Amino acid sequence: xxxxxxxxxxxxxxxxxxxxxxxxxxxxxxxxxxxxxxxxxxxxxxxxxxxxxxxxxxxxxxxxxxxxxxxxxxxxxxxxxxxxxxxxxxxxxxxxxxxxxxxxxxxxxxxx
Amino acid sequence: xxxxxxxxxxxxxxxxxxxxxxxxxxxxxxxxxxxxxxxxxxxxxxxxxxxxxxxxxxxxxxxxxxxxxxxxxxxxxxxxxxxxxxxxxxxxxxxxxxxxxxxxx
Numbered sequence: 194x195x196x197x198x199x200x201x202x203x204x205x206x207x208x209x210x211x212x213x214x215x216x217x218x219x220x221x222x223x224x225x226x227x228x229x230x231x232x233x234x235x236x237x238x239x240x241x242x243x244x245x246x247x248x249x250x251x252x253x254x255x256x257x258x259x260x261x262x263x264x265x266x267x268x269x270x271x272x273x274x275x276x277x278x279x280x281x282x283x284x285x286x287x288x289x290x291x292x293x294x295x296x297x298x299x300x301x302x303x304x305x
Numbered sequence: 306x307x308x309x310x311x312x313x314x315x316x317x318x319x320x321x322x323x324x325x326x327x328x329x330x331x332x333x334x335x336x337x338x339x340x341x342x343x344x345x346x347x348x349x350x351x352x353x354x355x356x357x358x359x360x361x362x363x364x365x366x367x368x369x370x371x372x373x374x375x376x377x378x379x380x381x382x383x384x385x386x387x388x389x390x391x392x393x394x395x396x397x398x399x400x401x402x403x404x405x406x407x408x409x410x
Contacts, residue, residue, distance in 0.1 A: 227343050228341060228342070228343045229341075229342050229343065229344060230337070230339070230340070230342035231338075232341075233334055233337050233341060234334070234338055236334070238330055238331065238334070239330065239366065240326065240327030240328075240330045240331075241327070243323045243326060243327055244323050244324060244327050246323065246371065246372075246374070247311075247316070247319075247320055247372075247374055248374055
């Protein structure tokens with residue numbers, strides 16, 4: 194009778210079995226259930242899907258000049274603005290220095 | 306229409322967020338793996354945690370907000386069409402969204 198009932202294998206034998214099965218099925222043998230952080234490595238990277246949400250991208254001249262510094266493109270609007278400022282400064286119509294403006298001088302008068 | 310949404314600061318911010326997340330994703334995941342791995346020395350894990358904190362705010366994927374690609378609205382967005390519910394309705398009624406038909410019974 195006793196020979197019919199299968200005897201329970203020992204603990205070491207069971208662990209050997211688990212180790213072997215993990216090896217065969219390419220699993221990690223982790224009997225203590227230690228946290229290895231593998232679930233983070235298992236996740237797919239989402240960067241490529243995320244950036245495509247909006248159909249159109251913002252392309253500014255700055256971005257083009259930054260990526261292709263050899264092209265020597267000129268921002269016409271900015272250039273015109275700076276020229277205008279230089280012209281006004283020549284005629285004495287430039288922006289006042291800090292503390293020399295209308296409001297700043299008003300404040301000093303009141304204090305007196 | 307698309308230029309209309311690109312002129313909105315919140316949409317531009319979201320675009321920037323997405324770009325930062327994509328750029329920093331790989332290295333962030335590596336640090337995250339180290340912090341969650343109990344086999345690594347605690348001091349190294351703590352250092353990785355500190356490194357994670359040093360990333361800019363927009364490097365976190367949770368700061369991404371799905372916005373309507375037509376109007377920039379942040380709520381009531383259908384993911385499949387990337388539109389808010391009203392734009393979805395308008396386009397669907399116009400027949401611009403394939404496979405969508407108004408239900409009548």
